[in-house]
Amino acid sequence: MNKHLNLLYYSATDTTAQVVKAVADGMNSSVRENNITLPNERERDFVFGEEDLVIIGVPVYGGRVPAFLAEYFTRVKGNNTAAVFVVVYGNRNYDDALLELKDIFEKKGFIGVAGGAFVGEHSFTNKVGTGKPDQKDLELARRFGAEIKEKLSKINNKDLSNLPELFVKGNYPYKERKPMPAMLPETDELCTNCGLCAEICPVGAIDFNNYSNVDVKCISCCSCIKKCPAGAKSINSDLLKKITQGLIANFSTVKNEPELYI
Ligand SMILES: Cc1cc2nc3c(=O)[nH]c(=O)nc-3n(C[C@H](O)[C@H](O)[C@H](O)COP(=O)(O)O)c2cc1C
Incomplete structure (x- = not known):
């Protein structure tokens, strides 16, 4: 492949990261990684050109592209740039997230070559999408x-404009x-003040x-909860408990497989 392979992804609990890296592995090319999970990594603009192929990966939040990322993506531009769209969802549904991701990028100079929706362990509970993506998904x-x-x-003259429009599942509106x-994490006495939660x-x-002081701008991504080495963080809101109980009741035994569009 004579395109420069790039990753552009956000992944609070690392499931999206695993999937986009596996897709890139399958291309067997050197890859430039742009991980935009941390705020300082979103302080810059990205401009990609015709010579680039970009694998763009986000988790599904509320059936959509996470709102703050949709806003940030105004700073990413393409110019007839080939793109692969990947969403990772917690085994409930990806609803319109993949279609929205494709629409966001196709409006700004990217051309969709393929898309995929994969299951990741749910951010709110390890009882839904447990252990996903697994080895089979990554393969x-x-x-x-x-x-x-x-x-x-196989594309003639490398001209992407001849590609038929990429279809992915999703609805309008x-x-x-x-x-x-806001559903903010609380910190208990197990905290060792290592500071990892603030860093990530x-x-x-x-x-x-x-x-233990968490601002209301928290998006309840659960990164601090899943990654705290002491297990000192948890969200104790009644609403989140109710949502999580519903997820466990309805989706803990459902086996969703990756859906690929190419
Ligand atoms: C705020 C929030 C909303 C979510 N909404 C959905 C959803 O609508 N459907 C779903 O199946 N999973 C949903 N999830 C679960 C994540 O999409 C899933 O766990 C994903 O693997 C997380 O990706 P990451 O590990 O890259 O952060 C949500 C997670 C969070 C934190």
Whole structure:
């Protein structure tokens, strides 16, 4: 493949990261990684050109592209740039997120070559999508990467404008974004003040001088909860408990497989 392979992804609890890296692995090319999970990594603009192929990956929040990322993506531009769209969801549904991701990027100079929706362990509970993506999913993601490479190699004169429009599942209007009250993590006595939670918070919501102090800009991504080495963080809101119980009741035994569009 004579395109420069790039990753552009956000991944609070690392499931999206695993999937996009596996897709890139399948292309067997050197890759430039742009991980935009942390706020300082979103301080810059990205401009990609005709010579680039970009694998763009986000988790699904409320059936959509996370709102703060949709806003940030105004700073990413393409110019007839080949793109692969990947969403990772917690085994409930990806609703309109993949379609929205494709629409966002196709409006700004990217041309969709392929898309995929994969299951990741749910941010709110390890009882839904447990252990996902697993080895089988990652192998499928690698094979998907190889197929995309093959597809690109067959395009006449490297002219992407001849590609038929990429179809992915989703509906208009997109699923409504429901306003949610802030559901902030609390810190218990197990905290060792290591500070990891503040360092890894994707929106800079945790106070570096007092790790139990969390700003309402928290997006409840659960990065601090899943990654705290002492298990000292949890969200104790009644609403989140109710949502999580519903997820466990309805989706803990459902086996969703990756859906690929190419
Ligand atoms: C605020 C929030 C909303 C979510 N909404 C959905 C959803 O609508 N459907 C779903 O299946 N999973 C949903 N999830 C679960 C994540 O999409 C899933 O766990 C994903 O693997 C997380 O990706 P990451 O590990 O890259 O952060 C949500 C997670 C969070 C934090």
